[in-house]
Amino acid sequence: xxxxxxxxxxxxxxxxxxxLFAIFGVFPLIYTFWLSLHDAELAGQxxxxxxxxxVELIADTEFWNAVFNTxxxxxxxxxxxxxxxxxxxxxxxxxxxxxLLLRLGxxxxxxxxxxxxxxxxxQLYSRDYGLFNWILGLVGIEPIAWQNEKWSSWIAIxxxxxxxxxxxxxxxxxxxxxxxxxxxxxxAAIDGxxxxxxxxxxxxxxxxxTIVFVVFISTIGGLTLFTEPVMFEGEQMMTGxxxxxxxxxxxxxxxxAFRGGFEIGYASAAAWLLFVLILIGTMxxxxxxxxxxxxx
Numbered sequence: 001x002x003x004x005x006x007x008x009x010x011x012x013x014x015x016x017x018x019x020l021f022a023i024f025g026v027f028p029l030i031y032t033f034w035l036s037l038h039d040a041e042l043a044g045q046x047x048x049x050x051x052x053x054x055v056e057l058i059a060d061t062e063f064w065n066a067v068f069n070t071x072x073x074x075x076x077x078x079x080x081x082x083x084x085x086x087x088x089x090x091x092x093x094x095x096x097x098x099x100l101l102l103r104l105g106x107x108x109x110x111x112x113x114x115x116x117x118x119x120x121x122x123q124l125y126s127r128d129y130g131l132f133n134w135i136l137g138l139v140g141i142e143p144i145a146w147q148n149e150k151w152s153s154w155i156a157i158x159x160x161x162x163x164x165x166x167x168x169x170x171x172x173x174x175x176x177x178x179x180x181x182x183x184x185x186x187x188a189a190i191d192g193x194x195x196x197x198x199x200x201x202x203x204x205x206x207x208x209x210t211i212v213f214v215v216f217i218s219t220i221g222g223l224t225l226f227t228e229p230v231m232f233e234g235e236q237m238m239t240g241x242x243x244x245x246x247x248x249x250x251x252x253x254x255x256x257a258f259r260g261g262f263e264i265g266y267a268s269a270a271a272w273l274l275f276v277l278i279l280i281g282t283m284x285x286x287x288x289x290x291x292x293x294x295x296x
Contacts, residue, residue, distance in 0.1 A: 029275075032268045040265035042257065053269035063270060065244050066252040067277065069150070073229075073248070074222035074281075076158035081218065082211075084162065085169035090199065092170065093177045103174065106167030117164060118231025125156045147232070153246040160228045165221070169214050176210035177203065208289070215285045223278050226250035249274045 036053055040046035057063050092103055109117070124131045125146040133143040146152045180203065188198050204211075225248045229240055239255065240247020247255075249270065257267035 032271055035265050036268035036272050038265045040263075040268075042262035042264050046265070049265075053266050054273070057266065057269050057273060062244060062247075063249075063252060063273075066240070066247045066249045069154070069240065069244070069246055070223055070225060070248045070250075070277075072150070073154045073157055073161075073225060073246070074219075076154050077161040077225075078215075078218045078222050080158075081162045081166050081169065082215065084166045085173055085214070086207075086211075088166065088170040089173035089177055090203065092174050103171065106170055108167070109164045110168055112164075114164075114227050115231060117160060118228060121156065121160045121163075122232060147241060148245070150245045153229075153232070153241060157225075157228050157232055157246060160232070161222070161225070164228075165218070169218065172214055173207060173210060176207050180206045212286060212289045215289050216282055219281045219285050220278055223274065223281055224250050226254075249277070 035046075037048060037050060038046040039049045039052070088106065092099060092106070096102060123129075125133075127133060127143050127145045127147075130143075130146075132146075137143065144152055146156045184202050184206075185198055188202060193201065229246050229248055229251060232246070233240065240251050253267045253270045253274065256263050256270060
């Protein structure tokens with residue numbers, strides 16, 4: 001065995017990933033930042049403007065409306081999603097008949113077409129013939145035009161996101177639960193700890209690294225929300241409703257770059273501000289989840 005086999009081969013084996021990451025990750029990031037410093041159209045001359053696009057963007061009320069919508073839908077979707085995923089994973093970790101089928105069943109939304117999901121949920125939230133309005137009508141509540149208001153459209157899109165991703169997160173948490181030593185639960189049971197106390201004192205602290213990972217992934221996915229609101233709109237537009245009531249930052253970027261004035265520089269600046277927003281959201285969630293189970 002040569003010296004290269006010992007020290008060089010590991011680097012050679014992992015190099016394809018880093019090479020692809022540099023081409024499809026680092027380069028687009030740097031190029032987008034370079035574009036954000038220019039007054040550039042999709043096809044045309046590019047004039048260097050420094051941070052002019054950022055200054056204009058910060059004063060753009062439509063951009064801040066998209067940010068507000070994104071954060072609102074992110075909170076409405078992610079918080080219930082994490083709670084439901086944790087409870088579902090804990091239930092699937094019990095001794096159940098047919099638990100293999102149940103575990104596979106929670107992944108069915110992942111293999112369902114997003115377009116099909118959006119069409120079905122759009123019908124469920126239809127104002128005149130939707131299932132949810134029919135249920136509300138049984139208790140005397142007037143039909144709700146789910147697409148016309150911020151709060152109602154946020155709820156509709158959040159439930160769409162939760163239905164699709166709760167099972168995925170629960171499987172990740174379930175895999176982490178199965179690595180927790182059974183001896184800890186047996187010792188706690190001998191000491192008289194109830195199942196609820198075992199969950200709070202053993203399961204949650206042991207799941208902390210996995211919860212941090214799931215929260216990170218959910219934060220990135222929630223703040224880059226695009227497909228669900230676009231499909232919910234049901235039109236070939238990125239405005240997020242007549243008044244932009246559920247337009248996300250990702251939709252705003254696509255609208256600016258490809259469907260509005262083809263302002264690729266302005267859209268690149270918005271993409272970088274979205275990147276900063278994701279970093280801030282991730283750090284806040286990291287600080288919060290580190291305190292789960294008594295971490296300081």
